Amino acid sequence: MNRESGPRYWRSLDELARTPEFQEAVQREFPDDEWDRLPPATRRQFLKVMGASMAFAGLTACRWPAEKIVPFAHRPDGRTPGVPERFATSMELGGAALGMVVTSYDGRPIKAEGNSLHPDSLGALTAIAQADILQLYDPERSRRLLYRESGQEFVKSWEDFTIFVGERCAHDGEGISVLAEASSSPAVSRLRDRFLAARPQARWYEYEPISRDNEREGTRLAFGKALRVHPHLEGARVVACLDADPLFDHPATLRLARETAGARSPESETRSRLYVGESTYSLTGARADHRLAVASGRVPSLLAQVAHLLAAAHSIELPDAAAGFAGIAGSPGDEREARFVEMLAADLAAHHGSGVILVGPRQAPAVHALAAVLNQALGNAGTTVTYTADPEPERPSHMAAITELAARIRADEVQNLVILGGNPVYNAPADLRFGELLEKVRYSFHLSLYEDETSKLSTWHLPAAHGLEAWGDGRAWDGTYTLRQPLIEPLYGGRTAIEVLALVLGEAPFSGHEIVRAVMRESAPAVDFEEFWRRALRDGVVQGSAWDAVEPIPDPSGLTVALDGMRILLEAGSPPNAQRPELVLVVDARVHDGRFANNGWLQELPDAITKITWDNALLVSPSTAREMGIADGEIVEVEANGASVELPACVVPGQARFSLTVALGYGRTAAGQVGNGVGADLYRMRTTGAPHQLSQPKVRPTGRRYRLAVTQDHFAIDTIGFNARNLRVADLVREATLDAYLADPEIIHHHDHHPPLISLWKDQVFEGEQWGMSIDLSSCIGCNACIVACQAENNIPVVGREQVLNQREMHWIRLDRYFKTDPSLAPDEVEDAEVVFQPMTCVQCENAPCEQVCPVAATQHTTDGLNAMVYNRCIGTRYCSNNCPFKVRRFNFFNYHKDLKDTTQMQFNPEVTVRSRGVMEKCTFCVQRIQAVRIAASNDNRPIADGEITPACAQTCPSQAIRFGNLNDPSSEVSRLREDPRSYATLAELNIRPRLHYLARLKNPAEGAPTSFGEGDAHGKESV
Amino acid sequence: MNEDKSNDIFIFPKWTWVLRPAIAIGGLGGLLYATVVVAFGFSPLTTDVGYAPVQPVPYSHAIHVGQLGMDCRYCHNTVEHTASASIPPTQTCMNCHKTVRVASEKLIPVFESYSTGMPVEWVRVHDLPDYVYFNHSAHVARGVGCVSCHGRIDTMEVVTQKEPLSMGWCLDCHRNPERHLRPLEFVTQLDWVPAEDQLALGQRLRETNNINPPTDCNTCHR
C-alpha cells in the first residue's frame, strides 16, 4: 500500500485526519483489537509481537514494545470508542437493490448483514452480498484517474476530467453515447432523463450480461407490455421449475428461499411439492421432490407437452389466442420425460390456483410467454404469481441495446462513449468484438472499481466508489424504495455513476448526497421531509413504496409470435448426442458475471454441487463422460462460434445426457492478482445469437490432467470408497417422505441401530445457560451464505488454490454435499443422482473426543457447554483434529495473514483473535457474540433472552435453517426443536453428545413416485 | 602386555577424591539455584510490576485525583458501559485548562493537540497480551474497584503498574472475588476501606448481586 494514498482512509473521521499519524492514532485507539493496534506499516511486526507476547506469556509476561494510546483530540458526538455501530444501506446487483445492515467498528465497516425490513432480504444476505465488503478493502481497486493519449498514460484529477468532459460534451449530444449497467436507481434514471433532455442527440444504452430480459420479453409477448414477474411460494402446493432456479439466480431469491422453507415444513398446511426439469444441478434442483435431468434445449418441448396434457387430459381452458400451444407438443424424449410430464401436469391441474410454473432466464421469451399463459389458465396468476409494470417499459433488451450500440460505433456515429460501470470488453457478446469497436471511439470514459479489461482500452478510466463508500438509492425487485448510505469516505477517491453523470451533465448538485436527497424529495410525500428522510435512513427502505400489482390481459398478436417461436424451438429441440452435445453457459454462484473475480472469499467458496474452488470446469455426467471418453479432471478443448477454450472436465451426476455446463465469469485477464487467470473465459464463445445454449460445440479430450481444487472428495473414486459413501449417507443425512413421516414421526430414528449409550463415568451435569444449535436439513438450500458470514465474522483467512489442493481450507462451517445414487450402479455408470446438503461445523460435543487428547489442555469444555479452543494455549499437535469424527477443526499450517495488505486488515473483526501460525482453530458458536450479550445482561443483572444471541451463520441463513439458543431453557426455540421427532445427532453412536442436532430432511414426492435411491435399502443396514 | 614399554604409569592425584562430595553438592545446589532464578526472575512480579514509562505530558493523578478529588469517570467516562475505559480526548483536558494554568509549559502538547487536532500520544501502562479480552464494564458494574487492578492511582505522580496482571493473578480474583468486591458507589473511590471485615462484606455482596465470575477459557480468550 503506497504511503501517499494512505492518509485518505480516515477522512471520514475528521477533516484534519489527512496525516498518517492520525490514521495510526485512530487505529490504535483500542486495546482489544490487537491487529489494529499497530500502525499499518508495522503489520508484519505485529505478528512477531503477537508471537513474542504469546511466547513470553507462557513463562512470564515480559513486556513487548511499548504501545501508544492515541485518543481523539475531539471525540465526535455519539461515538463511544470500541462500540460497534450498525447502519442500514443497500447493494445493487443486476438492476435490483438488496437492503443490508452493516456493522461498523470505529469507522471501519466490517460485516454486512441482511436488513429485515427489506422485502428481498428479510434479514438474510446472499454470499455475494456479504463478500462485497472485502471488495471495499481490496488494495487492488483502482485509485487514480487515467487518461490515455497515443499510447501514453497520464494521471489526472477529477477536475481535469470535468473540464475535459465539459469541452467534449458541451453541445447537443451529437455522437455521445452512454453505456450503463442495469440500474434500479431513481437517481440514475432521473439524471438520465435530464441528460437526454439536455442533449437530445445523445443515446443511452443499458447492458448487463446476466439478466432476466427473456422473462421480460416473454411477458411482452404474452400480455403486450413488459411486466415484472413475482413468484410467491409460501402458498404454492405445486412448484414447477423448468430450467429455473428461484433459490439462486432470482433477485428475490432470499425471500423465495424463506417462503419455500415455510411451505415445505411439516407444520405448514401447504406441503409444497417441487418439480424441477433442468440440464445441470441447481440449488432448486437439489431441493426438488421430482427432478428430471433434461437438456436445456428440451425444456420448451417439456413445457409444450405439459400444456398439451393440461388441455387434452385435464381439460384446462387455454385462452383462445393461446389455444394453439396445446397442439404443438413434440413427442417426449424418453419415458422418464413422459412420466415426469404426466405427473407434473396432473399435479398442476389438481392444484388449480395453488401451483406455479417458473421458467428460467436462459429460456427464450416464447417459453416464458407460454408459462405465463399456463399460469393464467391454471388460475395461479394473482395468487402464486403476480405481475407489476416494468419500471422502464420502453427499454430495449440488453442484447438488443449492446448490438445497436455496436452497430452505431461501427458506423462511426459514436465519438464519445461514457461507460458507467460494467466491463463490456470482457463480457459483451463475442461476435460484436467490442474491444475492437472501443478503439474506433475517439474518447471513451470508463467508470469502474478496477482498471479492468475495458479500462485498459478506454481513453479515460475513472475510479468508481464502492457501494459502501457512497450515497445512492435503488429499488427492490418489488419496487420498494431503498437507500444507500456511505459507511466510510471513498478510500481511493472514487465516485459513483450519479456523481459522474452530474459532472458530465454539468449540473449541480454534484454530491451524491444532494442528488439522492433531491430525487427522494420529489417522490416523497409533502409531509416533513427531514423526518421522512431520517426514518428512511434508519430503516434503509421507504416502507410501503412497492409497486402495485397489475392484472395482465393476454395479447393475441404477441401470442401468435410466441407460438411461432415455440414451433422453431421445438424443431431445434431434439435431444443432444455424443456427436452434437449441448453446451450451456450459466451464471456463476461466486463471481457472478465475473465482477467478483478478485474477491478471495468468493473464489475460495466451494461451489454448492461440485465443491470446486478457484476454477470453473466443464460439468459432465459420469455416463456421458464415459461415452465421450472424458476423464474426471482431464483438460478438454471446447470449440464453438469460432472460439476455442481449454478447461478441465468435472464429472458430476445430475447433468442431462450429453448436456455440458460451464459457468461464465472466469478467465479474467485484468481482474487483479487474485482473479487473473483463474478458470476459463467462456464469454469468448457467447454470441448475441446464442447467449445461453451452444448447440454445436466441438469437445476434444486432450489427455492432459489438471487437479481441480475441490474441498470434498470427487464423485468418481475407487469402488470401496464409493460403496461405503453410499452406505453411510442414509445414516448421516436422515431423510423421509412427508407422508411416511406424518404417518410415523419416529421413522427417522429407525436408523439408530446402536447399543444403549452408557458412559463409564458419572454424566456431567450442566447448569445455567447451555448453548445448543439446530439445523433443519429440510430448509437448508445449500446457498453458502453461512460460510461467508462465518468467514467475515471470525477473521478466517483465504488460503489460496494451492492450499485447498492440500486440503487445508480454513472454513469453520462447511456444506457437506452427498450424492445418493442407485447402489447397483458403478461410479461411471451413474447418470442421475439425488443431492443432499448438510451444513457441518463444530458440533460442540459434550463428551468431546478432541479435549481429552490435547496434552496442554488448549481445548476444554466451558461451563456453558461450549468446546472452547484457546489459540494462545495451543502448541499445535493436531491430535485434536485427528480425533475429531467430523474433521471440523482447522489448522494454521502457515501464517496465512502474513501477506495481507493493511487495507484488507481493516475488515477484521476486533472481537476475534487473529490466529497465528501453528495453532488449531474451529467454530466457536460465535463466542464473542455470546460474551458480548452475557456481559451486557449481567451488567444490568438480567437473564439472557431467547434469540438475543445469534451466531453469524444463523443470522444470515435465508431459510432460517439454523437456530441457536439455550437448551436449559425449555421455552427456547432450540429446546423446542430438540424435542421435534425429526431431531437427531450425527454419529450419536459414539456417545459424544453433540450440541448441534439436525432436523431430518423431508421430501414430498407425488403418489406412486419411485422411491429415491439409498432410501429403502439403507434401512436394514447396521449403522453402528 | 604387562611388559609394556612406557614405564610411567598414569594415575590420578589423590585430591580427585573431592569429586564425590563436589558432585553431590553441585548437583543439588545447581538445581536449587535454577529453581530460584526461574521462579523469581521470570515472574511478572519482577518483569512488569513497577513499569512507569515517561508520558508526553507529565499528567499527575496525584494532583487531579488525590488533591482535587476528581472522579475517575470524569475522564475515563466509558468505563462503566464499555470494554475500554478510553483515554479522554484533549477536549476533556481543555474543559478546565482553557482557564487553568494556561501558561504552563508542561501543557503545551495539550494545547497544540487542541488547536491542531493532532492527538497526544500516551504510553500504555497496563498492557494485556493481544489475545486477552478484558472488559472494564463487566468489572466496574459488579463492584470491583479501580484500585484492585490499578492500585492507588490517586497517590501516583507517574502512573505505575502495581499488579502483575498475569493470568494466575486474574484467576485468583475470579475464583474468590469476595476479597475485592465493594458497594457500587465506592468503586471509583480509591482510598475506600470497608467498615467491616472485607471478606464478610464481599461474601454478602457476592450473594446479593449473585456474582460468580466464570473461569472458562473463553471468558477472556476468543
Next chain:
Amino acid sequence: MQSSESAREEAALYGYLIEFDKVDELLAAAAKVRDAGFTRWDAHTPFVIHGLDAAMGVKKTVLPYIVFLAGLTGAAAGILLQWFTNAFDYPFLISGKPLFSLPANIPVAFETTILFAAISALVGMFALNGLPQLFHPLFRNRSFKRATDDRFFISIEAADPLFDATTTRRLLESISDQPVEKIEEGE
C-alpha cells in the same frame, strides 16, 4: 625387589596385593583369607565370579531396599502430581470425564515409579561403592592393571585390625606361590 622394598620402608603401607591366574585358585584363597577373619580385604577380578561372594563372605547389599523405597516415592509423586495439577490446583472439564480417576493416571505414575527406582539403583550403587574414586593406591601397581583383563587379585589392607606386616605376608605366601606385593598409601 628387595632393594626397592627397603627403599620405601618408611612410606605408609596400604596393604598387600597377591595375584592369581586361575578362578579356582582365587576362590580357594579367598575362602582362606575369609576364614583367617580378615574384614578389610578384597578380591579383584575382571568379571563377576559366581561363588566368590560366598567364598569372601560378603554380606548382601542393602541396595534393593533403597530402590524399593525410591520406587514407592516415585509412584506417590506420580499420582500426587496428577491429582494436584488436574483435579486440585486448576480443575478443568475435559470430555465430560471426572477430574480425578486412577485409570488415566496409571501410565504416568508407572513411569515415575520406574524412573525414581532406576535412578536410585544406579546412584545407590555408586554411593555404596564409593565411586567415583579416580585415585586408589592399588592403581600404583603395574601388574594390577590386569585386574580388568585376565588376572585375579586379593588385597589385604594394613588398616585391618588383624593385619600384621609379617604374619599376614606369611599367610598370603602360604596361599599362593605368587610374590606378595606391598602397596603404599598415596599422598
Next chain:
Amino acid sequence: MSTTTIDGMSYLDNTGDDPRERARLIVGDNDFASITNTVCGVVERPKPPKIWWVIFAISSSLTLVLLAMIAYLVTNGIGVWGLQIPVGWGYAIVNFVFWVGIGHAGTLISAILFLLRQRWRTSINRFAEGMTIFAVICAGVFPGIHVGRIWFAYWLAPIPNQMSMWPNFRSPLLWDVFAVGTYATVSLLFWYMGMIPDLATLRDRAKTKVRWFFYGVLSLGWRSSNRHWHRFEMAYLLLAALATPLVLSVHSVVSFDFAVSIMPGWHTTIFPPYFVAGAIFSGFAMVVTLVIPTRKIFGLEEIITLRHLENMAKIMLATAMMVGLAYSTEFFMAWYSGNQYEAFTFMNRAFGPYAWAYWTMVTCNVLVPQLFWFKKLRTNIVALWIASVLINVGMWFERFVIVVSSLSRDYLPTSWGYYRPSIVDILTFLGSFGLFFTLFLLFVRFLPIVGMAEVKGVMPQAHLDRPGHRGHGDYHGDIAGTEVVS
C-alpha cells in the same frame, strides 16, 4: 557340538543343538586376554577402516540435511510437510513410532534375556543397548519438531507458571512424554553402568595420556573390586527387573496415542501387545542389520557368532508370527464387530488407495520372515541380512499404514483425503537415519561394543574345572565354602 574341521569357516559354526552339550557361545580358542585384545582392538586400532570413513561421511552429511530441514520447518511452519486435514499426522509420527520401536531391542536383550538367563545375550547386548540409545534419540527428535509452535513445547512439562496452567494428564500424548523420557533415561543408565568395567579395561590398556584420562574419568575409578562387583550385580539385576516392565510399557503407551482415540483403525484394544511385538521385531531386525557388517569389518566373528545370529533370527520369526496374528485379528474384529466404520477402514487398508503400503507391509513383515523356518537360511548370513533389512522396511510401512490410512478415510466421506509426503518429509526422514548412523559409528569407534566382562563371565575358563560343570555358569558359593572346610 559340531566338530572342528580343517575348513576355515565351519569352525565358526556353533549352531548345533546337541542336548548333551551346551553349545559354545565363544568359538575359536579364545582366552580372557584374547577377548580383551579383540574387543579393545576395535577401539585401539590407530585409524578406522576406509569403509568406516565412507559411511561416516555419508551419514554425517545426512545429519546436516536433517538440521537444515528442521531449520526450514521452524522458520516456515508445519505447512512445509504434506500434512492436511484429515491426515494431521504423517511422516513425523510414523518415524517417531518406527524409531521408538527400533529402540526396544537393546533393553530387551539386556534386561529380559538377562532375567531369562539367556547367556548368549552377552556378546550383543552392549551393541544393542547402544543402538537403543541412538534410536531413541532419533525418535525424540520428531515429537519435538512436529508441533505447530515448537517454542512452546515446554508447556508439555508440568512447570509452575504465571498462567497457573498445567498440562492435561488425560492426554496419551503426555503419557508419551513421560514414557519415552523415562525409557531414554533408564536405557542410558543401563548402558553406561554396564560399560563401566570395560571402560576400566580400556583405561588400563591406555597408551596415551589422553585416552587414559578419557576412559579414566568415564570409568569413575573402577578397580574391579569384588565387593563392588557384588553391588554392581545387584544394581544390574534391579535395573533389569525395572527395565523389563518399562520396555513393555513404552510401546504400550505409544500405542495408546492411537488406541485411546475414537478413530476406526486406531481405536483397538490389541494395540499394546501388537505394538510391543512389532517393536521387538523391528529392534532385532535392526540389530542384525548392523551387527552382520560390524562383526565382519572388525573381525568379531568368534565373539558374535553364527549362533547369536541364528537365535535372533528365531526371535524375529516368533515376533513376525505375532504381528501376523495381530494383522489378522484386526480384520477379524473389524468383521465380527459389525461396525461399518471399522469394517470399512480395514477393507480400505487392504484394497483402498493405500493398498500398496499395506501389501508392502504384509510381505516384509509376515512372508519374508517365514524363510527363517529353514536352518539353511537362518544361518546364511547374506540371506539373514537382506531379510532383516526388508523387515525394517516393512515395519516402517506398518506404522505408515496405521497412522495415515486410518486417518485418510474416517467417519464422514466428505472429509476424506489422500496424504502425500512433501520432499521435506522425505529428507527429514533420511536425515534421521544420518543422525542414527553417525552416532552409531562414533560409538563403534570410541566405546567397547562388546561387554568384555560379561563375555568372559560366560566362558568355560570362568568356571571351576570339574566334570559336569563345564560351561555351566551356576557355580554355587557353598561348594567353595565346603571345600575349604573339608
